[in-house]
Amino acid sequence: MNEDRLGRALLRAPVPDQEEAAERAWRVLSAAYAERDRTTPGRRRSLRLAWMAIAIGLLALLISPAGAAVRHWVRDAVDIGREPSSPALTSLPSPGQVLVDSPSGPWIVQEDGSKRRLGDYRESIFSPRGLFVAATTRHELLALDPQGEVRWSIARRGPVTHPSWNSPDGFRIAYLDDRSLRVIGGDGLRVIGGEGRGDGLLRQGVAEVEPAWRPGADHVLAFADPDGSVHAVAVDSDRELFDTGPAQVPVALAWSADGSRLLIARRSGVELVDAAGTPVKRVRAPAGTRISALAASPRGHRFALIVRSGGPTPRSALVLAGERGHSRRLFVGPGAFSGLAFSPDGRWLLLAWRSADQWVFLEPSGRQRIVAVSNISSQFSPGETGPTRFPRIAGWCCAAP
């Protein structure tokens, strides 16, 4: 083997997240160094004090929630009841707002933990900048402002489900009217560059999978057919860009933040295809498990997925994967995880752990903190005395306007 070539290849081998890792490390190191430097009235004494300061810092790291999280990460699994959790959602760990679909309707949760119910709707989704919410009733699609005031609505024979708002211009909303895929202007009336119709049928007989808009101004929509084939269509010209061909019906579709990759999650694995529909990578679910949810990171080509094992004692895992490098389990627990979302800055993941009635916020990199919140169902169904349905995470969007 050519050893010079080997050396060059080792130097060029991709190291994920390299620059951000360096920034994080420098912040930690400079803080530790400053701690050492603050104790310098006498050099010999300062050495002892610096030692003590760093030792205390490291001890604090080990016993603080952040340190606990690091240990959990190393252990790879956290069990119900063993992770100390907060009894109420008092804040979000990262800027932004979380949209939640509960049995009593959608709620917007602000960064300080305050929340507002928008009304009696079934499903909801944020507009690209979080200024509006598209919501559905059985036979209506509506646009609401963050106070819950209806800006426009359109009635359909229905049922109306799976709304999806395009980004970044917000000029299109796709939704399912029974099994028909329709697209409407984001202002409820106006379709820029379309055929002048306020609301148009794109395809009939599609699968019940939330369609996914490719980020960008060209209004490309990915959706699935009942035979499992996934199509990408330039909506304004109704031009089909690709069709993956029949396969298992997807459980979720998502585009990478730069729009260069479509992630297709099926029960048996996740496939990454490029903008022309050419497969780039496949991540297979292990035997005896199935994938139930997917979220794309707002940064890079990373994505998170929920994998669930069957049998008498089912377990679920939250897995972080990317186009390069290996998949990494972030969290494993008994029962079912029902949803996930990345924070707007991509640093945190919110995991809905239905079986534990908890939300778990995880920071996959950096300080690798973990924050669990209990009693989620009752917090989104105030006044209910009986068992309530666990709420669905509908999005984690931009900071409050």
Add this chain to the structure above:
Amino acid sequence: MGLRRQIGGNEASIVRAAQNGSEDALATLFRSHWPMAHRAAYLVVRDEAAAEDIAQEAFLSAIRALGRFDRRRPFGPWLHRIVVNRAIDWSRARTLRREVSAMPEPAELPASAPEEKPYSDQLEAALANLAAESRAVIVLRHLLGYTPGEIARMLGLPRGTVNSRLRRALDRLAEELEESG
């Protein structure tokens, strides 16, 4: 080849300045050594978060011991010894955990119509099939440029063991790369 050849000869004065409280000097040391330390950790453990932790903890150890550091000695080898030994320990612990894991991790598959991958990607895949101890000697020899004798001292191994590990690892890499195209 190797990091030591790339760093200027004034490292001793930079270390002295850092010992005397210069954050600029510390930043210079960090900028000089972080990329290779992080890369070395990643190539051994092949886990993004663990590599970051390992490199970061190695630097924290360096800061902790900065006052006692002998400036006549180069900083890099001392840092690399910590990084690579921690990376090996982490990989061994992970192997043990995998044996008792309740749920395997998703398997990576090539896409059905893969494009030809660059050599560095093929190498990365081939490295994944080596034991962590073998990856460590490859990284120390061919990324960081240490001699087998230096590697033996860093890892606390007989020199003959290092040589045979290197030979076997290179043979295995050559086989893997040949198979992958």
